[in-house]
Amino acid sequence: MISFGPTEEQEMVRDAMRDFAEQAVRPIARECDEASEIPADFLQSVWDLGLTSTQIPESYGGGGEERSSVTNAMILEELAFGDATLAAAATSPSGFANAIVDQGSEDQKKTLLPLFCTEKFHAASLAIVEPGAIFDASRPRTVAEPKDDSFVLSGAKTLVPLGDRASHFLVTARNGDALDAFVVARDAEGLTISEPELNLGLKGLITVGLELERVEIPKTARLGGDAGADVRRILDGSRVALSALMLGVSRAVLDYCVPYAKDRVAFDEPISKKQAIAFRLSDMHIEQEAMRLMVWKAASHLEKGLDVSRVAHLTRGYCAEKSLWVTDNGIQTLGGHGFIREHPVEMWFRNARTLGVLEGLIAV
Amino acid sequence: MIEFTLSERDQAQLDRTREAALICRKYARYHDENEGDFPPDELPEAAEFYANQKPLPEASADDTAPPVMMALQSIGQFWGDYSVRVRRTGTGGLGNAALSAAGTPEQQKKWSGLTLSMAITEPGCGSDPSMVSTSAVLDGDEWVLNGEKIFVTTGIRAQGVVLWATIDKSAGRAGIKSFLVEKGTPGFEVPYKEKKLGIRADDTAVYVFKDCRIPRENLLGLDESISKKTSGGFRGVMKTFNMTRPMTAAMGLGLAKAALDFTRDELTAAGVALEYGSGLGSQTAVAEKFMRLEGLYEASELATLYCTWMAGQGLPNNMESSVCKAHAGSAVRAITQGCIELLGPMAISRDHLLEKWMRDCRITDIYEGTGEIQRLIIARGLFDYTREDLK
Numbered sequence: 005m006i007s008f009g010p011t012e013e014q015e016m017v018r019d020a021m022r023d024f025a026e027q028a029v030r031p032i033a034r035e036c037d038e039a040s041e042i043p044a045d046f047l048q049s050v051w052d053l054g055l056t057s058t059q060i061p062e063s064y065g066g067g068g069e070e071r072s073s074v075t076n077a078m079i080l081e082e083l084a085f086g087d088a089t090l091a092a093a094a095t096s097p098s099g100f101a102n103a104i105v106d107q108g109s110e111d112q113k114k115t116l117l118p119l120f121c122t123e124k125f126h127a128a129s130l131a132i133v134e135p136g137a138i139f140d141a142s143r144p145r146t147v148a149e150p151k152d153d154s155f156v157l158s159g160a161k162t163l164v165p166l167g168d169r170a171s172h173f174l175v176t177a178r179n180g181d182a183l184d185a186f187v188v189a190r191d192a193e194g195l196t197i198s199e200p201e202l203n204l205g206l207k208g209l210i211t212v213g214l215e216l217e218r219v220e221i222p223k224t225a226r227l228g229g230d231a232g233a234d235v236r237r238i239l240d241g242s243r244v245a246l247s248a249l250m251l252g253v254s255r256a257v258l259d260y261c262v263p264y265a266k267d268r269v270a271f272d273e274p275i276s277k278k279q280a281i282a283f284r285l286s287d288m289h290i291e292q293e294a295m296r297l298m299v300w301k302a303a304s305h306l307e308k309g310l311d312v313s314r315v316a317h318l319t320r321g322y323c324a325e326k327s328l329w330v331t332d333n334g335i336q337t338l339g340g341h342g343f344i345r346e347h348p349v350e351m352w353f354r355n356a357r358t359l360g361v362l363e364g365l366i367a368v
Numbered sequence: 369m370i371e372f373t374l375s376e377r378d379q380a381q382l383d384r385t386r387e388a389a390l391i392c393r394k395y396a397r398y399h400d401e402n403e404g405d406f407p408p409d410e411l412p413e414a415a416e417f418y419a420n421q422k423p424l425p426e427a428s429a430d431d432t433a434p435p436v437m438m439a440l441q442s443i444g445q446f447w448g449d450y451s452v453r454v455r456r457t458g459t460g461g462l463g464n465a466a467l468s469a470a471g472t473p474e475q476q477k478k479w480s481g482l483t484l485s486m487a488i489t490e491p492g493c494g495s496d497p498s499m500v501s502t503s504a505v506l507d508g509d510e511w512v513l514n515g516e517k518i519f520v521t522t523g524i525r526a527q528g529v530v531l532w533a534t535i536d537k538s539a540g541r542a543g544i545k546s547f548l549v550e551k552g553t554p555g556f557e558v559p560y561k562e563k564k565l566g567i568r569a570d571d572t573a574v575y576v577f578k579d580c581r582i583p584r585e586n587l588l589g590l591d592e593s594i595s596k597k598t599s600g601g602f603r604g605v606m607k608t609f610n611m612t613r614p615m616t617a618a619m620g621l622g623l624a625k626a627a628l629d630f631t632r633d634e635l636t637a638a639g640v641a642l643e644y645g646s647g648l649g650s651q652t653a654v655a656e657k658f659m660r661l662e663g664l665y666e667a668s669e670l671a672t673l674y675c676t677w678m679a680g681q682g683l684p685n686n687m688e689s690s691v692c693k694a695h696a697g698s699a700v701r702a703i704t705q706g707c708i709e710l711l712g713p714m715a716i717s718r719d720h721l722l723e724k725w726m727r728d729c730r731i732t733d734i735y736e737g738t739g740e741i742q743r744l745i746i747a748r749g750l751f752d753y754t755r756e757d758l759k
Contacts, residue, residue, distance in 0.1 A: 287743070
């Protein structure tokens, strides 16, 4: 069936997250951007909502609720409507945990999942992006060489979220012709974690670079153990999640521009009465609606276990292009005020530009 | 639940649509080149096609709602050809959508068997239908119609028309009503067919009404009141757009999909690899651009299905019908024009249908409200403005 009706539960969750975003996320967004950090009690407050632990099976200490990628995408949209940076930070542990739930070996599930089932915020991160031009998540330059009972990892990663505090990293690497992912503990020998990186956007989100110099890890550290894993599925999930963030940012811009245009008077009338402005905001509305429907479809395919690579790819491409357009034109709508940091639109523009080139980070 | 899969029955219906569409496609070029030669009401293959149809699987709770299926079938049908269709009897003009949206049960019963065109545009009035000057004057138990209509889609083949006319010019928009008029009614003439860029096989006609008398009960919806404050009657008429706009979007999308499918096949044959999930640096410029067009299509199709889904749920979809129409209007232009760019010189040859699809779908952003009009409607919704606030 093709249907666009959220379940009652999805509506409830969405409304609750909308309130949370308004009350707890938006008010601290600018501060986090300026300071390039996120208060620990904020991450804890999201942790307390149980977004990560409830979706972990009971046998590993979690809430055992069935994970819905569609619901998760809705949550991300709402959080990102508040602020994409805070949304990414708060949900980045889920990106790691969900990969283990879906594709981890029994051993990996037993040792790693309980970490996310305590009352205290716990960070572990996907390490997917690599430094240098022509980055392609499906063709990492980081290499895993089999050696006796271990793998030796060599390469570099960047934009690893909350890497300053993550206990583990899920590092993607080329293993011969295969794309694999490996669980690397923070204290692994040969692993160097950089100081926080300085980025254009998502500034509050602490990201780090990883240098992997012949990091030797046991064979069992490969995601899925002997069986390996479908790493493309993780990439697909992250593309949908990033798209949901880009959607949330776009909606924030539109929501900000509408009252602004109605208030701002030029040539004796509100600029909202000029077609040049009105049509632009119409296009913003059209695009944020289109983005949402694409996110829903991709998330639903993920949820149903269908092949989603094409849809996720197209969704991410569409959302990257359109969220950049929306945020860029948000600035234009505000004119000079769009350029001033007193208004949030320039921050959203930087965040959209950043999200549009990322991979990994989070997943639904 | 939010989901995007097709039931067995949905799929079987769409397979059937595709089969019919493939028959239609055989005639597409001929009727583009021979504008005066209308496609027959019944194609030679139609009888065999219907005779050999496999029964559809049983209906189930997993089936997609009818309005959404209608949009999907429209996409499938227009994927074959814009104008040539396999049909048993003529049904499905734009007027039929208006009838089902605004007609009384008696009117639906009486008129739904006829193909109804919809006549709005006049030589002096297009995007602003409140300027309609065709008049309807009540004389006893009959309306007397006078005026001229242009760009009437399916105007020649249609057996009747949903005609927009004013019953009180001084009332402006509030005075505009729609009327059901059957072909052959004295005073209703169809002088000629328009010559066009695309959809040439479609019989777009001019209608002239000269003292044309119709029964009083042919007023669509039977609401004769004129309320200047709410322009209720006009809104009633405008409401019909909430289903016709997504269907118009679907028609254009069918052509865009045909263009994408053709281009994909040609690119693949020429050795272009489409690697979904690979980074920009690993794609050729051609593959990357093609995927962008595919994304545009996906977004547009979803916006259209969403709008029809809302209609099926009885939810107000005024904004959504403009969103999908505006999106599809731009998208199908970009897609078909972009496909020609991607395939290069081969694409302009009339040996292929791509150049025709580009011409055919150019109308999508114009009729049933131009892209600009859709954006006006959306902006009014966003700002909570009336049409007086934003023109």
